[in-house]
Amino acid sequence: MAAYQKVMLRLKRNPKEFLACAQRGNLPEAIALGNFWQDFPELLSLGLLDVFFHHTDDSKAPIDSSANHMDKPVQLAFASFVGLAKVGEFWDAGLLDESKVLKAWPGIFTWSEYFFVARVLPVGVPDGLRQGTMDSIASTWYGFLKNANVRQAMADTPGAIELATHLWIREGTGSVPSFATIPVTSSMFDSLLKFADDSALDRVVEAMDGKVDNIAQIALNRLRAAIKGPNLDAMEMLIFTDTINTLCREPRNGLRDAFLRFNVIHWVTKGLAAISTNIVSAPDPKSLAAMLSCLGFLSNYIESTDGFTWVLQSINAGLISAYADCSPVFNKVDLSDREDIIIPIFDDIIPRYMVFRSVVCAVDGAIFSVDQSNRRGKLERSPAGDAWRKFYALTLERRAFLAQHHLLKDKAIICDNTKCQRMDDKNAFRKCSACLCTFYCSKECQAIAWKQGDHKSMCKLKQQERIEHKAESITKQDIRFLHHLTLQDGARNLPHLRALAAREFPGIPYHSLVISINYNFLPPTFSLKPIDTYTGQNIRGTTNGEDRHHALVQKTKEHPGKYVLVEAMISFGEGDQLILTLAKGDYWDSKDGYDELVADEMDQMMARIIVDNIMKNLGSQVKHSESRRSRRRNP
Known part of the structure; x- marks a missing residue:
C-alpha cells in the first residue's frame, strides 16, 4: 500500500515525467499507468496512448512464441494492454485520436496473437494469468470496436475474427472467474461481427473447422446458464442473446440451422420469460434492452424453415405469458422498435399460423392462463393493445371452429368415385388400404375409381405425401x-x-x-x-x-x-x-x-365456448344444459 501511494504521489506531482519514465521502459511506472491511469483522465491529453502504443508496436513483439513471456518487453506490452482495456469509454468524449488507434492496431493485433499463443493456449499456464490475459485482449479490442472505422479495420484484418472466435469459445471455461464485470469476450465477439459483412460469419465457421453444432451449443449453454442462474443478470442476457442474434444472421453457412436444431427459439423465449418476471418492477435500461433483444430475435427468426415448428415451440415455451408480463413497459421502448419488432408478433406473425390446429390449441391454452390473471387488462392497455384485441378475437373464432372441426371430423365423408359422391358418416365407408386417406361407399365404387377414375395415380402421390408429412x-x-x-x-x-x-x-x-x-x-x-x-x-x-x-x-x-x-x-x-x-x-x-343437424349442434357448442370464456373472465364456473335448442338463422 505504501509503495502504491508513493507511485501515485509521483504521478500527481509530475505526470509528464511519469509518462516519460514509463515510455523509457521503467516497469513500475508502466504497470502503474496500466492499472490506475483512469483515475487521471487528463493523462490522455499528455500522451498516455503514445506510451501504450510505443510498447505494443509491431516490431517489439517476439518472433518466437516460445520466448519467455515474462521478459521485460512482454511485461511492458501487457501492462499497456491492461491500460488500453479502459480507453473505450473515452471515444464519446472526443479524447481519443482515431488516426493513432488505426496506426497502432496492427501492433495490437500482433501482440494479441502472441499473448494468446504464449499465455492462453499452453496447458501449464496458471489459470489466473490465462484469465487475465483473455480479459485484457478482449477488453482492449472491445474498447477499440466502439469506433466504426477502427472496427472495420479490425474485421478486415486476416486472422482477427479467427482469434476472436478462439477467445470466445474459451470464455468462462477456466477455474478463475473473469475479472470483467460483464462477459466482455462475448461483447467483443458480437461487436466485431455485428457490423461486418456476411463473410465474417463464414470465417467463424472456418475457425471452428466447420463445426457449426459446437458454435450453437456454446452460445446456447451460456444463455441457459444465465436463465437458470440464481440471480438473473439482465446484461448477461442481453449480451448472450445479441451474440446469438448475430450468429444466426446469415442462413447460408449452416449456423442458423444448427441453432434451430438445438431449440434456440425455445431458449430465447425462456429468456424473455425470465426477463419478464421482474421487468415491470425494475424497468432499467439493461432489462429493457434484453427484452427487446429476445423479442427481436423471435421476430426475425421464428419464421425460419417452415415457420410452423418454431411458432409452436415459442408458444409452448411461454411466449404469450411473457409478452403479457412485459406489455406494461412497451411504452418505454422507442416507437420504431415497437412498430417493427414488438407489435408485429401478434399483429402479423402468429395470426398467420392460426390456420394450424396445433397452433390454435397451444394458443388457446396460453390465453386461458392470461385470462385467469390480471395480465390481459395490462396487455390491452399497452401499445400492443389493438393488435392483442384482434388476435384475441381470432383465437375465440378459431377455438370455436376447432370444436366444430372435432364434431365434423367423422361426418360428411364423400365417396371418391366421381360417379357416386355419396356423403355419409365415416363408418359407412371403406378406406383405401394403400394411401389410407381416400374413402369409398362400396367395393364397386373403389374398383371404378381405380380402373376408370384417377385414383391409381393419385394413390401413389398421397402415399408419398404421407411420408413427407412424417x-x-x-x-x-x-x-x-x-x-x-x-x-x-x-x-x-x-x-x-x-x-x-x-x-x-x-x-x-x-x-x-x-x-x-x-x-x-x-x-x-x-x-x-x-x-x-x-x-x-x-x-x-x-x-x-x-x-x-x-x-x-x-x-x-x-x-x-x-x-x-x-x-x-x-x-x-x-x-x-x-x-x-x-x-x-x-x-x-x-x-x-x-347439414342442419350438425349446424344446430355447432351453434350450441360455440355458445358454450363463448359463455365459458365470459365466465372464466369473471372467475366463475358454469354448467351447461345439454338440451338442444332450436337454431336461429341469420337473414
Missing part, C-alpha cells in the same frame, strides 16, 4: 384442420364470392371458378380464378406436392360440375405455401356448407 412437424390433423377451415371460410363468404363472380366473370358457371383464400391477411382475402387457365403451381414444396396439385386441377377440369377447387395461400416460414382442397360440385349452392 418428416415434418405439421401433423395429419393440422392438414385436415386446414382443409376444413378453407371449406368453411369459403362457404361463409359465398354471398361475397357470388357477387364477385357476377362482376368479374359474368356468364361463367360457378363450378368453373377456383375460390382463392389468402390467409396471409387478417381477415383473409377472397378472390376467384378461372379453372380453364388455372395451373395450381405450387409456390413452395416438394415435387410430389406439385404433382398432386396438378392432379387435383386436372380432376376438376376433366369432371366439370362434379368438383369445385378451393385454394388456400398460407404462410410457410420464409415463403408461402399453396394448399388445394376439393369440394363437391354443389358447393356453390350450399347455404352454410353443412
Whole structure:
C-alpha cells in the first residue's frame, strides 16, 4: 500500500515525467499507468496512448512464441494492454485520436496473437494469468470496436475474427472467474461481427473447422446458464442473446440451422420469460434492452424453415405469458422498435399460423392462463393493445371452429368415385388400404375409381405425401384442420364470392371458378380464378406436392360440375405455401356448407365456448344444459 501511494504521489506531482519514465521502459511506472491511469483522465491529453502504443508496436513483439513471456518487453506490452482495456469509454468524449488507434492496431493485433499463443493456449499456464490475459485482449479490442472505422479495420484484418472466435469459445471455461464485470469476450465477439459483412460469419465457421453444432451449443449453454442462474443478470442476457442474434444472421453457412436444431427459439423465449418476471418492477435500461433483444430475435427468426415448428415451440415455451408480463413497459421502448419488432408478433406473425390446429390449441391454452390473471387488462392497455384485441378475437373464432372441426371430423365423408359422391358418416365407408386417406361407399365404387377414375395415380402421390408429412412437424390433423377451415371460410363468404363472380366473370358457371383464400391477411382475402387457365403451381414444396396439385386441377377440369377447387395461400416460414382442397360440385349452392343437424349442434357448442370464456373472465364456473335448442338463422 505504501509503495502504491508513493507511485501515485509521483504521478500527481509530475505526470509528464511519469509518462516519460514509463515510455523509457521503467516497469513500475508502466504497470502503474496500466492499472490506475483512469483515475487521471487528463493523462490522455499528455500522451498516455503514445506510451501504450510505443510498447505494443509491431516490431517489439517476439518472433518466437516460445520466448519467455515474462521478459521485460512482454511485461511492458501487457501492462499497456491492461491500460488500453479502459480507453473505450473515452471515444464519446472526443479524447481519443482515431488516426493513432488505426496506426497502432496492427501492433495490437500482433501482440494479441502472441499473448494468446504464449499465455492462453499452453496447458501449464496458471489459470489466473490465462484469465487475465483473455480479459485484457478482449477488453482492449472491445474498447477499440466502439469506433466504426477502427472496427472495420479490425474485421478486415486476416486472422482477427479467427482469434476472436478462439477467445470466445474459451470464455468462462477456466477455474478463475473473469475479472470483467460483464462477459466482455462475448461483447467483443458480437461487436466485431455485428457490423461486418456476411463473410465474417463464414470465417467463424472456418475457425471452428466447420463445426457449426459446437458454435450453437456454446452460445446456447451460456444463455441457459444465465436463465437458470440464481440471480438473473439482465446484461448477461442481453449480451448472450445479441451474440446469438448475430450468429444466426446469415442462413447460408449452416449456423442458423444448427441453432434451430438445438431449440434456440425455445431458449430465447425462456429468456424473455425470465426477463419478464421482474421487468415491470425494475424497468432499467439493461432489462429493457434484453427484452427487446429476445423479442427481436423471435421476430426475425421464428419464421425460419417452415415457420410452423418454431411458432409452436415459442408458444409452448411461454411466449404469450411473457409478452403479457412485459406489455406494461412497451411504452418505454422507442416507437420504431415497437412498430417493427414488438407489435408485429401478434399483429402479423402468429395470426398467420392460426390456420394450424396445433397452433390454435397451444394458443388457446396460453390465453386461458392470461385470462385467469390480471395480465390481459395490462396487455390491452399497452401499445400492443389493438393488435392483442384482434388476435384475441381470432383465437375465440378459431377455438370455436376447432370444436366444430372435432364434431365434423367423422361426418360428411364423400365417396371418391366421381360417379357416386355419396356423403355419409365415416363408418359407412371403406378406406383405401394403400394411401389410407381416400374413402369409398362400396367395393364397386373403389374398383371404378381405380380402373376408370384417377385414383391409381393419385394413390401413389398421397402415399408419398404421407411420408413427407412424417418428416415434418405439421401433423395429419393440422392438414385436415386446414382443409376444413378453407371449406368453411369459403362457404361463409359465398354471398361475397357470388357477387364477385357476377362482376368479374359474368356468364361463367360457378363450378368453373377456383375460390382463392389468402390467409396471409387478417381477415383473409377472397378472390376467384378461372379453372380453364388455372395451373395450381405450387409456390413452395416438394415435387410430389406439385404433382398432386396438378392432379387435383386436372380432376376438376376433366369432371366439370362434379368438383369445385378451393385454394388456400398460407404462410410457410420464409415463403408461402399453396394448399388445394376439393369440394363437391354443389358447393356453390350450399347455404352454410353443412347439414342442419350438425349446424344446430355447432351453434350450441360455440355458445358454450363463448359463455365459458365470459365466465372464466369473471372467475366463475358454469354448467351447461345439454338440451338442444332450436337454431336461429341469420337473414
